[in-house]
Amino acid sequence: MKLRVVVLGAGFGGLELSTLLSEALAERLDLTLIDKNDSFFFGFSKFDVMFGRKTPDAVRLAYRNIVKPGVRFRQETITAIDPEARRVTTNKGAYQADVLVIALGADYDQAATPGLSEGGNEFYSFSGAERLREVLPTFTKGRAIVGVTSTPFKCPPAPSEAALLLHDYLTAKGVRDACEISLVMPFGVPIPPSPASSRALLATFAERGINFVPNRLVRALDPRRRIAILDDESEMPYDLFLGVPKHRVPEVVAASDMTEDGWIPVDRKNLKTRFPGVYAIGDVTSVGTPKAGVFSEGAARVVAASLIAEIQGGELPTAYTGAGSCYVEFGIDRVGRVDVDFLSGPSPTGSFIEPSVALVGEKQHFGSSRRARWFGL
Ligand SMILES: Cc1cc2nc3c(=O)[nH]c(=O)nc-3n(C[C@H](O)[C@H](O)[C@H](O)COP(=O)(O)OP(=O)(O)OC[C@H]3O[C@@H](n4cnc5c(N)ncnc54)[C@H](O)[C@@H]3O)c2cc1C
Numbered sequence: 001m002k003l004r005v006v007v008l009g010a011g012f013g014g015l016e017l018s019t020l021l022s023e024a025l026a027e028r029l030d031l032t033l034i035d036k037n038d039s040f041f042f043g044f045s046k047f048d049v050m051f052g053r054k055t056p057d058a059v060r061l062a063y064r065n066i067v068k069p070g071v072r073f074r075q076e077t078i079t080a081i082d083p084e085a086r087r088v089t090t091n092k093g094a095y096q097a098d099v100l101v102i103a104l105g106a107d108y109d110q111a112a113t114p115g116l117s118e119g120g121n122e123f124y125s126f127s128g129a130e131r132l133r134e135v136l137p138t139f140t141k142g143r144a145i146v147g148v149t150s151t152p153f154k155c156p157p158a159p160s161e162a163a164l165l166l167h168d169y170l171t172a173k174g175v176r177d178a179c180e181i182s183l184v185m186p187f188g189v190p191i192p193p194s195p196a197s198s199r200a201l202l203a204t205f206a207e208r209g210i211n212f213v214p215n216r217l218v219r220a221l222d223p224r225r226r227i228a229i230l231d232d233e234s235e236m237p238y239d240l241f242l243g244v245p246k247h248r249v250p251e252v253v254a255a256s257d258m259t260e261d262g263w264i265p266v267d268r269k270n271l272k273t274r275f276p277g278v279y280a281i282g283d284v285t286s287v288g289t290p291k292a293g294v295f296s297e298g299a300a301r302v303v304a305a306s307l308i309a310e311i312q313g314g315e316l317p318t319a320y321t322g323a324g325s326c327y328v329e330f331g332i333d334r335v336g337r338v339d340v341d342f343l344s345g346p347s348p349t350g351s352f353i354e355p356s357v358a359l360v361g362e363k364q365h366f367g368s369s370r371r372a373r374w375f376g377l
Helices: 012-028 045-051 127-139 158-172 197-205 292-311 357-375
Strands: 004-008 029-035 071-075 078-082 087-090 093-097 098-104 108-111 142-148 179-184 210-213 216-220 225-229 235-237 240-244 246-248 278-279 321-332 332-342 349-356
Touching: 004 012, 004 093, 004 292, 012 029, 012 071, 012 098, 012 292, 045 127, 045 158, 078 357, 093 349, 127 240, 142 158, 142 216, 142 235, 158 179, 158 197, 158 210, 158 240, 158 321, 197 210, 197 321, 197 332, 216 240, 246 292, 292 321, 321 357, 349 357
Parallel strands: 004 029, 004 098, 029 071, 098 278, 142 179, 142 240, 179 210
Antiparallel strands: 078 087, 087 093, 108 246, 216 225, 225 235, 321 332, 332 349
């Protein structure tokens, strides 16, 4: 008998899980992978798009390239999830699963920040990054703010990277001296679990004249006065606002009765939800790691290993550790690396590898190896 798996969402988590199950189970697997989009893109490729380094088409990886034994991709929009019955409805049909995996990521709620859509920009969605391709060339002088509006948010180093890459972009255009860059972050330092990487980032901000505003969120924009209002009611004038919008689960997850305090709770050790046969991985959960692709992938590995062990009778995997490596763009063609572990010990730990050209190559390999594994490209 084949194992009937339905995987909702073909992002980092869904792609890694489908790949691992296909490799191990092949003809014993009957897996349906569902996503509303026709293609995947890495979170970090939004920087390539917004700063005009690559075209949107160049960073898209089409799902039609997925050819794996036991796996079928369906481009459909999920409209209802019944976790009790392990039944999923889409705009085109319905699916019944033995094992259901929710890997639907995090959506954005721009309207939660008054003034953001009228008077600012966000760089977290693909369409936001595409719009910024047109906006950034028009910014030649004045005040730029990169600002976080809410927690949790994906890839905590990303706002710092955006500020550093904006510095490079304006320098290359010859207008950096006419511009100010500020970074508004809800933490006291850029990457709290890794003091060494935070020190390196703060030193780099100081060197490049980037004003770091710690322990603050941007609560609203006043587009008429071109003012950002922070959560302590202080005001910062801006001419260009690059925002990280409020995150939330996709609408269909919110309507499914699976969330608590906004996200899907899971057993940290094995990513099981409270519904038998239903797992949740990645950004859609409140597992206790930051929302980043490497952690979604790590969670997928634990779920895959336990399903494979159940079928093949092998050993169950050790508990999920919430460990992973994040590459951090330092600008001027240098990349650093933070190795973090969120769940093994009593508190998160992180170590830092200094920015270098060698790590630029390692980050490229991170992308190309997944392109090859997931899409055969
Ligand atoms: C600017 C930026 C830079 C980043 N840099 C990095 C980085 O360097 N390293 C890193 O590890 N992470 C990075 N990230 C974070 C990373 O992109 C996400 O954390 C990661 O994609 C989460 O994976 P996931 O599988 O949980 O969800 P996702 O990859 O978001 O996948 C969820 C999928 O579900 C689909 N979906 C949602 N709702 C529906 C529906 N109703 N019907 C059908 N399909 C649906 C979506 O289309 C999507 O494909 C970055 C993010 C940003 C914004």
